[in-house]
Amino acid sequence: SATQRKPAFQKPRKRKRKGQRKGDDLIERLATRFPGVLFDVLSSRNPAEPPAARTSAQPWWCTCQKCQEMPTEVEKKCCQQRPEHCISRTAHLELFCLEPGILRLARGLRHEYLGLDDLQDPGQDNKEFRHAAYRQFVLWQHGRLRAGQRVVIPSCCVWRIRDTFPDPTGNYTGFIPGLL
Numbered sequence: 001s002a003t004q005r006k007p008a009f010q011k012p013r014k015r016k017r018k019g020q021r022k023g024d025d026l027i028e029r030l031a032t033r034f035p036g037v038l039f040d041v042l043s044s045r046n047p048a049e050p051p052a053a054r055t056s057a058q059p060w061w062c063t064c065q066k067c068q069e070m071p072t073e074v075e076k077k078c079c080q081q082r083p084e085h086c087i088s089r090t091a092h093l094e095l096f097c098l099e100p101g102i103l104r105l106a107r108g109l110r111h112e113y114l115g116l117d118d119l120q121d122p123g124q125d126n127k128e129f130r131h132a133a134y135r136q137f138v139l140w141q142h143g144r145l146r147a148g149q150r151v152v153i154p155s156c157c158v159w160r161i162r163d164t165f166p167d168p169t170g171n172y173t174g175f176i177p178g179l180l
């Protein structure tokens with residue numbers, strides 16, 4: 001028939017305010033509903049943060065042999081497993097945090113919930129994937145966080161995610177503690 005296909009679910013009838021996507025009210029909503037994502041939002045607000053450089057030396061605080069040196073003390077976190085059991089190499093991490101189909105669903109749900117525009121700058125795609133992967137990791141490992149609760153993702157897992165969805169310029173923002 002000539003009837004138009006209906007979307008699978010209706011978008012909330014809410015005006016989207018372009019240009020306010022990272023505004024304070026959004027941050028506040030994120031802090032209440034998705035405290036784990038704050039680190040992404042706050043990170044993206046601080047482009048002056050020096051990029052995390054990749055080095056070959058194994059940091060002293062790493063037992064799994066997959067971590068990289070990190071720019072701040074709070075980010076120097078290992079999964080604390082032996083190399084053969086490093087969390088960054090598990091099938092679960094690959095499924096929850098690296099599988100593009102899963103991440104696209106998570107991104108779509110979040111955009112739907114927050115009323116964000118779906119339009120994405122193509123150059124932002126890997127960044128969106130990385131941030132979705134970080135959120136998936138936090139949900140998987142810690143469940144839903146309480147407001148104000150912050151967690152640090154182990155370096156090995158951060159780098160597995162970065163290597164899968166690299167930034168073309170190698171410019172990664174890090175963890176910024178204490179802003180909530």
Ligand SMILES: [Zn+2]
Pocket residue numbers: 061062063064065066067077078079080156
């Ligand atoms: Zn490690």
Ligand SMILES: [Zn+2]
Pocket residue numbers: 064065066067078079080081086087088154156157
């Ligand atoms: Zn590890």
